[in-house]
Amino acid sequence: MENKNELSPEWEADLPVLGALKKAMPQQVPAGYFNALPTIMLSKVRPTVEEAKTVKMASMRNWMRYAAAAVLIGVVLIAGYFYTIDKSPQPIIYPKNVDIAVMLPYLSDNDLQLYLNTSTAIAGVANSIESNEILEPAEIDLAELSDEDLMQYLNEQNKPIVKKSS
Amino acid sequence: MFEEDTAILLGFKVSATKELAYTSLVKKYQEKLYWHIRRMLVSHEDTNDVLQNTFIKVWRGLENFREDSQLFTWLYRIATNECLSFLAQQKRKGSESFEDIAEAYSNKVKSDPDFDANRLEWKLQLAIQQLPEKQKIVFNLRYYDEMSYQEMSKVLGTSEGALKASYHHAAKKIEAFIINS
Numbered sequence: 001m002e003n004k005n006e007l008s009p010e011w012e013a014d015l016p017v018l019g020a021l022k023k024a025m026p027q028q029v030p031a032g033y034f035n036a037l038p039t040i041m042l043s044k045v046r047p048t049v050e051e052a053k054t055v056k057m058a059s060m061r062n063w064m065r066y067a068a069a070a071v072l073i074g075v076v077l078i079a080g081y082f083y084t085i086d087k088s089p090q091p092i093i094y095p096k097n098v099d100i101a102v103m104l105p106y107l108s109d110n111d112l113q114l115y116l117n118t119s120t121a122i123a124g125v126a127n128s129i130e131s132n133e134i135l136e137p138a139e140i141d142l143a144e145l146s147d148e149d150l151m152q153y154l155n156e157q158n159k160p161i162v163k164k165s166s
Numbered sequence: 167m168f169e170e171d172t173a174i175l176l177g178f179k180v181s182a183t184k185e186l187a188y189t190s191l192v193k194k195y196q197e198k199l200y201w202h203i204r205r206m207l208v209s210h211e212d213t214n215d216v217l218q219n220t221f222i223k224v225w226r227g228l229e230n231f232r233e234d235s236q237l238f239t240w241l242y243r244i245a246t247n248e249c250l251s252f253l254a255q256q257k258r259k260g261s262e263s264f265e266d267i268a269e270a271y272s273n274k275v276k277s278d279p280d281f282d283a284n285r286l287e288w289k290l291q292l293a294i295q296q297l298p299e300k301q302k303i304v305f306n307l308r309y310y311d312e313m314s315y316q317e318m319s320k321v322l323g324t325s326e327g328a329l330k331a332s333y334h335h336a337a338k339k340i341e342a343f344i345i346n347s
Contacts, residue, residue: 015337017286017344023310025201026287027278030210034200037217038192042185044218045225 167193171237178228188228192221195238198311199245205294205306206249208274216252220245235320242313242321246303253299264298271295286344293343297336304329305336 107115142150168174168190177187199220204213223244231240257267272295275281275288282288294302303322307313308329315326322329 015341017341018290018309018337021286021290024287025205025310026280026282026285026291027204027208027210028280029200033214034196037196038189041192041218041221041225042189045188045222046185 169194172233175228175231175233175237188225191224191228191237195241196221198238199241202242202245202306202311203249205310206299206302207252208271208291208295212252216248217245220248223248236317239317239320242307242311246321249303250299268296289344289347290340292347293340296343297339301332301336301339304332305340308333309337 168177168187174187174191174194177183177190196217200213200217203216203220204210207213207216220241224241227244231237272292275291275295276283294305297305300322304318307318307321308315313321315329318324318329319326324332
């Protein structure tokens with residue numbers, strides 16, 4: 001830069017105060033500031049060099065964005081499915097006008113046991129098969145039973161009745 | 167360590183010496199740019215922010231620097247533009263009038279722990295704060311940095327005649343302020 005005195009136009013001679021002043025700034029700078037600044041600046045600009053490599057990271061970020069979107073859509077769909085399905089217990093629909101006697105041979109023991117257990121729950125203990133007393137044949141005095149009682153019993157047991165002709 | 171501007175510019179173009187050249191540049195110009203900015207912004211903290219931004223822009227732009235202009239002129243131009251951007255930002259935040267801004271900067275000068283109202287150097291600092299921004303820059307570059315009008319013209323993009331007139335008005339105002347205070 002050029003020397004101010006060499007450049008000063010004539011009118012600067014009319015500025016006695018400015019001419020008499022020292023040009024030093026009266027403010028202070030924190031101690032060690034100028035020693036530290038070059039290192040600080042270098043540390044600040046170095047990441048800028050790394051930024052050039054982040055171009056690849058940007059495309060990777062795009063890929064991750066799509067993956068995240070796909071996961072989000074999946075979660076929403078699954079959540080929607082579980083939210084919309086009816087979680088209340090379905091009522092048991094018993095078939096009407098079904099002849100039990102016809103169906104009975106086709107049912108397994110397990111089915112029957114399940115039916116009896118369910119019937120116990122619905123009909124109550126008093127009406128369940130478990131509460132029925134089964135009498136030993138020796139305890140039954142057949143002489144006291146009428147023909148009608150015997151017929152009813154046999155019907156209940158679902159056994160065909162064959163009357164012998166006398 | 168690179169001493170000459172041409173050595174710094176050459177060193178910056180080679181990746182192995184780029185950081186060394188940059189450090190040399192910062193060491194060589196940091197004080198001049200610091201005071202150029204601080205005369206405008208007064209506070210050390212603001213000056214530090216703007217100076218760091220200036221050097222970051224220098225790092226980014228130095229590769230494209232055209233050597234048909236002087237390096238120090240280019241650095242001053244970046245620093246001056248950073249200062250003006252900072253001041254414009256401050257104005258937008260506060261939306262204050264010129265008088266309010268001048269008052270605020272005078273108060274910043276007075277808040278310095280070393281401030282002495284009887285010393286001429288401090289009176290000069292207060293007087294500079296009364297100037298409009300452009301006159302302030304012109305006065306500082308001419309009075310403190312002793313920059314020629316030709317160089318100032320390159321820094322500020324203003325004609326030499328306009329700069330001379332601007333400095334003349336600024337110097338007269340400052341003389342009057344100091345004499346009357």
